[in-house]
Amino acid sequence: MNLRKIGLSLLGAAAVIPASAQIFYKIEGNGLEKPSYLFGTHHLAPISVVEENNVPEYFEETRQVVGEIDLTLDPMTIAMAMQSHMMAPPDSTLSKIISPEDYVIINEEFKKYTPIPGTDLSMFETMKPMVVSTLVTVSVMSEKMGGFDAENQLDSYFMKKAKEEGKKVTPLETPEFQASVLYDSTPISYQAEGLVEILKNPQQIFESSEKLNEAYFNGDLETMYSLSEEEDSHPEFMVALLDRRNADWLTKLPSIMEDSPAFIAVGALHLAGDKGLVKGLRDLGYTVTPLP
Helix, strand or coil: CCHHHHHHCCCCCCCCCCCCCCCEEEEECCCCCCCEEEEEECCCCCCHHHHHCCHHHHHCCCCEEEECCCCCCCHHHHHHHHHHHHECCHHHCHHHHCCHHHHHHHHHHHHHHCCCCCCCHHHHCCECHHHHHHHHHHHHHHHHCCCCCHHHCHHHHHHHHHHHCCCEEEECCCHHHHHHHHHHCCCHHHHHHHHHHHHHCCHHHHHHHHHHHHHHHCCCHHHHHHHHHCCCCCHHHHHHHHHHHHHHHHHHHHHHHHHCCEEEEEEHHHHCCCCCHHHHHHHCCCEEEECC
């Protein structure tokens, strides 16, 4: 199991982004009357990256914010929509798919890294292992990410600002679909192996998050992408997480941008690579220019 992959899956820190950073792009041409913008987010990055990238002046030019899902919805509504994909089958609950020896070990570690310290793993008995892995990863990475504020998460920030300014919010997919990608794309046995590995060696998440944060705040999409490919023991997950979703979004974005100038904010990994949004938009005939 690749620990980096779990951390990266939360994408879709202490330094100022240099002028060569390429997480923010201007989209023009191909019949567009006004430009749209593409911003690669890090789901645990502090809001300070907005000012560091001079986002406000470009944000004002747009009339809608496009994101992965509509994060202005009530959190309980989103959670309920995702719930069925997060639940494990009755014969595959945590204590049934993890050996008793491993369960004792990881339960003690889980108490250290759960969002509510001391919580026993049995509280998540009926959840898929990927749900628990995500909780642990977010907790560990948040600890390493300077300035992260759960109340002002980067992706939701843009959508909330859109609502405040009377701009349209356009989701690219539903919470149900995103949950199916995150929790249904890999076998539960594989998820269980990953959870055990994470909690037996949480230091690896610290190391991986440092590399990922450094690449993001240097605007180095290619390094981020290469990190996601290292030790790729289950490539179907990354195909589902990135490639298929990118392909779907590329069928939707042209009409969205034609409707009105858009500020598109999605996980930075979706921008990178031969099947990423930057190359995909260029292949469709748009001029996609990095903004300093």
